[in-house]
Amino acid sequence: MPVLEDDGDEAAVPYALDENGNLAIPSIMVTDYVEMVVLVFLLLFGLPLNGFVLKRLVKAWMDGSNVNRQKEGARSTFLWLKIQLTLVDLILILCYCPSKLIWLISYQWYYGEALCKIVQYSWLFSSHLMSFAIVCIALDRVRTVYRLMHIEKNGKVPRSSATQLAFVKRLIVAAYVISAVLSVPQFHVWRVIEGENFSQCTTIWHYERASKYEKNPENYEMDVYPLERFYTLFHLLTVFWIPFLMLFCAYLYIVVYLFWYSLKPYSLSxxxxxxxxxxxxxxxxxxxxxxxxxxxxxxxxxxxxxxxxxxxxxxxxxxxx
Structure with a gap:
């Protein structure tokens, strides 16, 4: 998010006042130009490439008959997961890149508070969705290894391939629902600062700090809000750390089982x-x-x-x- 910067000894304060005593318009930074270049690159190359891959995957899915899918349950399940992962990539690019690029170019928010909340919600929703889609693939791999263990132990497959595909579809639906629910706080946290000569989409805590700085800039101190820390930590956990731990445990289980299986004596049965x-x-x-x-x-x-x-x-x- 674009921030206000002050020069001199108070550079740590992310706000500044103009000659009329109002909050000054923030200045664009070098990192913002770099981010613009990256966003343009993603829109020019990432969007069409993911679209092309999605088209081919959907075509491969539609060309396969139901009989073939039942005979090759693992392949059809993984094909479905690849379709969903590519679709999630497109959702992330479409939700984040255009809106972020427009925001960086204008460096202000002219689009109202409702759109501010919707944009922030879509960003967090797509980020959650990307993390959980990768977790779905890991859980499917764990389930595949479990099925192999069941075959090795009992000599038969525990369930049909249709059940396996239904399980993966339920995982994908759960990923969408959980991502949507975890992103709901964005509608409360984000709002628009309306200044005399500019407006900005920011959090309620930045809004409070900016208001206090504008009223008393000489004795201003950066306030720390416990709820803001909880909000930041919560989304850091749900977007990164919890999915990462799930991935780690899933693939650790797979590695341990394969290592244990490799130590067993070879059997023809x-x-x-x-x-x-x-x-x-x-x-x-x-x-x-x-x-x-x-x-x-x-x-x-x-x-x-x-x-x-x-x-x-x-x-x-x-x-x-």
Missing amino acids: TGSPRFVKHSCEVDSNENLSLWNNCAPTSPVPVSTGSIKSGKFLLSSRFDML
Whole structure:
């Protein structure tokens, strides 16, 4: 947000007065120009590229039949997640970049208090949504690993691919709902400062500080509001730290399981362990036994498993001499 700056010894105070005793118009900074360049770059390249990727992903989704999706549940689920992540990228670019660029160019807020609140809400909503969309992908990976554990232990898939896709869709809906709810405080926190020669969209705490500075600039001290600290900390947790911890725990679980699985002895069976009876083999051609008093061997159990849509057959035979 553009801020007011003072020169000299009171540079730490983000406000200044003009010759008439009113709040002075803030001056643009070098970092603002850099941010403008980045925003223009995102609009020129990020927006069309994400749009192109989204179009191809949606086309791939529409071209697949329901039968194919059921046979390849993991692929269709991940395709759906990629569609949602690309859509969230577009939402973030469209919500943040144009409004922020216009604000930096004008360096004032001419668009009313209602639009000020709506813009700030959309910024925080899209930021939350981006974080939670990435968390959804991590949770889906955890669920996939859990399914593999279930297959390895019980020899069967716990649920169908349709159930897996429904689970991911519920995750996405939950991400949108939680993001919308967590961004509601923006409607209360943000408002417009109406000065004599400029107006600005800012928080209620900056509004209080600016009002106090305008009334008594000589004895002004920067006030610290506990509610402002709570507001900042709360959104820092919900936008970054909580999603980060969820990602960390999810991928730590995956790494630990894969490491544990790699230490297990190799087994031909994907299901539960089976008892294989060792026996001796009788040479029928010569009608001679390779072991005295040995009965003919019984059939060895066959282990079958499936990899995605293809099936493979593994058979083993052990001879005792």
